[in-house]
Amino acid sequence: MAKKQNDGYLSAKESRRISRENRRITDEYEKKRKRKNVPEEEYLTTMHNPGNAVEFDNLHTYFFTDTGTVRSVDGVTFDVPIGKTVGIVGESGCGKSVTSLSLMQLLQRPQGQVVEGEIRLNLGNKAYDVTKTPNDVMQKLRGNYVSMIFQEPMTALNPVFRIGDQIEEVLKLHDTGDHTEEQIKQRTIELLQLVGIANSEGVYKMYPHELSGGMRQRVVIAMALACNPRIIIADEPTTALDVTIQAQILDLLRQLKDKTNSSIMFITHDLGVIAEMADYVVVMYAGRIVEKGTAEDIFYHPAHPYTIGLMNSKPVVGKKVEELYSIPGKVPNPINMPDYCYFRDRCEMCVGQCRGEYPNEVSISPTHKVSCYRYYDAKGGDTDGE
Amino acid sequence: MSEDKNENMVPGQEQPEYALDDERRVKVLSPGAMVAKRFFRNRVAVLGLVILTIMFLFSFVGGLVSPYKEDQLFYTETLQKKEYAGAVKNEDMRFMGAEGQDFSSIIQAQVVLAVTTRKDVVTYRDVNYHVTQEGQDFYSVALDDGTTIGIAYTDVVSSSIEGRKLDFDFVFATLKAYTNGQDAFTLDGDSYTISEGGLVEKDGEELAFVSRYVINAISPDIFLPREFQEELATSLEAGDDMFTFTDAEGVESEYYIDYKPDVKNWIVRQETYTRTYDRYAAPSREHPLGTDRNGMDMLTRLMYGGRVSLVIGFIVEIISLIIGVILGGLAGYFGKGVDFLIMRIVDIFYCIPSTPIIIILGAAMDTMGVDPQIRMLYLMLILGFLGWPSMARLVRGQILGLREQEFMVAAEASGLRVSRRIFRHLVPNVIPQLIVSCTMGIGGTILTEATLSFLGLGVKFPFASWGNIINDVNNTFVLQNYWFIWIPAGICILLTVLAFNLVGDGLRDAFDPKMKR
C-alpha cells in the first residue's frame, strides 16, 4: 500500500516505482505492436453471431499512468447487431469513450493498452480481432468500415483546408474503384446534401471557421458516412451543441440509420437522447457494465440501482417535486479499484451480500442483464455472463 | 453517507478503507512534485543542470581555491640574447697622448693630415710636430726637442688584467715591437714577449694584447678578458656568426655576432637567462592551462572570468525582470490606456537595434576612458535596459490571458481584494513562464557580454571575462599555436549557455500541463 504522506500526496519513491512498472509493462506491449508483416491469421477470427457488426468480448483497456494503473475498461462485453443502434450511457469517466477508442485503436500510446479481451469486427466475408490487428491494416479499416463522430465539432475539422477537400480526402483514401475527380466531387456534394446542408455547393468551398457548430457537426457526420461504414461511433455528438440543433442532428442520424444499414454506437450521458435513438442500451459505471438490455427493458424496468438513480435524476416536465433528486456521492477515480460492487458506497438499496465480491452478471430476461446482488435471489444466485 | 465509512478497518488491510468516491483514496503527486518529476525525467535537462552546477562551482569556489590571484603576473627565466659587446674593425687612426703632454684633437688632426700627405712635419700655431713612422700604421709624434707627445696607431692595445690601465710608454713600446714584427722588447729593464697574435707577456704573465679590433662591452662594468677578445677577433676574421667562450669561472656561453653594415659594427649578443613575463607558457603542472599574453595564469583567469560573466548575466536579467514585470504587469492588469502607452514604448524599444547601440556605447566608453569597474556597471545597466521589452511583453501576454479565465472572475466574485487577487492568484500562474524566460535570457546575456568583450568593448583588462580572454585570438599566430588560450574559454561559454538553455527548455516542458508524459 502507498505510504501515507502528511498531505495525502504520493511519495517520490512510490511514484518512481510505479513509473518503472509502467515502463516495463508498456514496453512489452509496444514491442508486440511494433512488429511488421504480421500474418493475417493472427487477427483473423469468426463472429460468434454473424448478425452482429461488432462484438466486444471481455475487453480490458488500461492506462498505465504515474499515479497507478487506471482500469478504464474493465471487463466489458456486449454486442452491436447489424443495423441497430446501441446506446452507451454513463457519467464522465466511466469508460465509454475509451471503449469506442479501443474499437478504433486510437488509444493514447504508450500509456493506453488493450490488456485482455477481443473486439470482433464483422467485415462481411471475414472478421478481424481489432485488438490484434496491426496498424497498417487498421488504417484501411478506419473511415472505411468503422468511422467516428467526435464530441467537439468546433475543433474537429482542420482549419486550413476547405470542407470539400476534407471530405474528398476520406473518399479518395478508401476509393476502391477508379472514380474520377468529378465523380468524387459529385459524391461529396451528395453527402453534404444528405446531411441536410442546404447550400452544398457553397459549403463545399468554404473553410471550417465560416460554419456554425451545427453545420460543422453535419460535415463531420458526412465525413463519417462517406465510405458507407458498417459501424459508426458517435461519441457525444450533440453535447457541445445547443438543444435545438441537437434535435436536428438526432433527426438526421435517425434518418441516416434508416437509409444506410450501418450500426451506430451512440455514446452519451443524456438519457433522453438514448430514449430517442437507441435500440439497445448499455449502462457503464467505473469501467464495467452494470446493466444492459433493450431500450424498453432499461427504461421501463430499470434494474440496477445506478440506472434507477439516473432515471430519477432526470426531471420530468409536468411533474411537481419538492426537491430535485441526484445520486449522492460522485464517480470514483478508477485507479486501484477494489473488489466489491463499485456502486456500493452510493447505493441506497444495498443488501447484505453487497459486502462481498463484485457481483456477477445476472439475466433478468433473455435480453436484460444486470450486475447486482439484488437479483441473485430472483434467479437463485445464477451467474450468467458471456 | 460515504464519510462514516472512513474509519472502517477491513481486516487484512493496513489503511482505513476509503469510500470509492472519496478523493483521499487515490494518491497523486503534488503539483510541485509533478513538475520536478517531469523535469528530472528529461535526461537532457538534468544534464544541463549538472553542467550548470559544475560551472558555478568552478567559477565561484574555484576562485577561492586557486592559489593565484586574478591578475597575478608570472615571471620566467627565458633564454634571451642580450647585447653584450660591440666590435669594430679599426680602420681609423687612434691616438694616445703621453702623460703630461698636450695632444689635443687639433694636433691629432694635423697628424692625420701629415700621414695622408706623407709629410714628416706639420706646423700648427707655430709649433712643429714631427711625425715619424715607427712601424706599419704606427706613427709617433714628437716636438722639435724630440719629446714624444703622442702616438697614432691603428692596432689597439688592450689590457689583459682587469682594472689595470696601460701607460703610454708601455703602449708605445708594445706597438713599436708589434708593428715591426718583433717578438720581444724591453722597457725600463723588463723584457716582454709579444706573440704573433699580439699577446704581450712578461715573465709568463699575460699583460696586454694587440688587435685590430676594438671591442667594447655594452655595459661599463663588464670587463672583456683578452681570451674573449681574441676569440671574438678570430671569429670576426673568419666571418663566423657564433662562437662559444668559457670564462674564468668555467661558465660556457654562446655568443652571437650580428653585422650591421650601416655602421660597420658587429654586435655581440650573449644568451643569458633573463627574468621576463611568462607569456604564453604551455600547460604545465603549475599552470594547467598555461598563461596568457600578459603572463597571468589562464585557469585562474578562467575562474574569475566565469564569475564576472555569470554575475553580469544574473544582474542584467534581474534588472530586465524587475522593469519588465512592473511595466508588463501594469499594462496587462489595467489594460486600455495604460496598456496602449506601455506597449507603444515597448514597440519603440524593440525597434532600436541593440547590437549596434551597445557597440557604439562601448566604443564611446573607450574614448572616454572609463574606469574598468565603473564600466562593468554601466555595461550591466545598458544591457538590462535593452532587455526589458521582451520580458514585459511576456508578462503582459500571460496576464491578459489569465485575467479572463474563470478562476480570476471567481476570485473577484468571492470578494478578494485586488492585491490579494494579483499576488496570490495571478502571479503564481505567471511565474512558470517567467522562470523559463529568465533562464534562457541569462544564456543570451552571457553570449552578448562575451561578444562585446571579445570585440574589446565590454569588460576590460585587468578584469577577466570569458569573452575578453578570447580577444587574443584576433592575432593569427595565437590562433594557431596557443590553442589553450582561447579554446577553454570558448568551451566554457558554450557549456554554460547551453546548460542554461537546456535547463530552461526542460523547465518549459515540465511546467506545461499538456505534455504527453
Add this chain to the structure above:
Amino acid sequence: MHKYIIKRLLYSVIIFFFVMLIIYVILRCLPTSYLENVARQMSQRPGSKTYQEWLAQLEAQYGMDKGYLGGYFDWLKHFFTGNFGDSWFYTVPVIEKFRETVQLSFVMGLIVMFFEIVISIPLGIVAATKQYSFTDYAVTVIALAGISLPTFFFASLLKLVFSVKLGWFDLFGLVGRNYEQLDAMGKFLDKAHHLVLPIVTLVVLSIGSLMRYTRTNMLEVMSADYIRTARAKGLDEHSVIYKHAFRNTLIPLVTILGGSLPGLFSGALITETLFAIPGIGYTAYHAMVGGDIPFSMFYLAFIAILTLLGNLIADLLYAAVDPRVRLA
C-alpha cells in the same frame, strides 16, 4: 486590406520617429570631446581641412550648435530628402558606400536562410513526431548548442580547423590573392569559395532557434482535435504529419520567416567582421567604432526601418496564410 496597410505604415512612421529620436539623443550625449577627437583625426589626414574648420562643419552638420530637438529635426529633414551625408571614415557619400556593400550581405543572408529552412524544418518535425526518443533529444541538444555557441568562438574554431590545419580556405577576406587574374567565372568561384566559412558559421548558429520553434509548434498542432479526426479517417501517419499537421505549423513559420526577410539586409555584424567580408555589417562596425556619425545614423535608421518592415510583413503574411484571420 489597403486601409490596414496604410494604417500600419503610418504607425511605423511614428515609431520610427521616436526610435531615431532616442538614438540621436544617445549619440549626442556622447562627450563632445568625441567630436573633437574626430575633428582632430580628420584634420590630420593629408590634404584635409584644419581642425577648426572640421569642428565647425561637424557641429553645424549635427546641429550641435542647436538644441537636441532642433538638431534632430535637421537630421530628419536631411534623411527624408535623401541627403544622407558623407561618411567620415570612408570619405565617400554614405549612400554610395552603402550600396556597394549591402548587396553582398543580402546574398549571403539569402543563402543562409535557404539552408536554415532546409535543415531546421524537417529536423524540427522529426523531433516533434518522435518525442522523447533519442532523435528528439539529439536534435534538441544540437539545436540548443547551435544557439549557445558564441559566434566568434565558432568562427575561430572553423578557421583553426579549415584554414590553418587543413588549409582549405583563406583566413580572411572576400577575394584571394590572384583575384585580378581570374576570368569572370573564376572570380565568381573565388568569391564563393571565400564565402563558404562565413555561411557555414551563420547557418549553424541560426538553425537552432528555427528548429525549436518548429518543434514546439508541431507538438501543439499534433495534440489538436483535427489530427485525431484525420487519424480516424484512416490516414497513414505520414499523411497526418506532413499534410494535416505541417500545413498548420506552416502558418507561424511563414510569418516568422517572412518577418525576418528584411533582416537579410542588415548583415551579420560579427561574422562579417571576423572574416573580413566587406558587407554592410563589417562596414558599419568599423564606422561605428571609428566614430563615424553620419554612417552610424544611417545604418541605425536603416535597421530600424527593416525591423518595422519585418513586423508589417509578418502580420500581412499571417493573414494571407491563415484562412481564419481577417485583418482588422
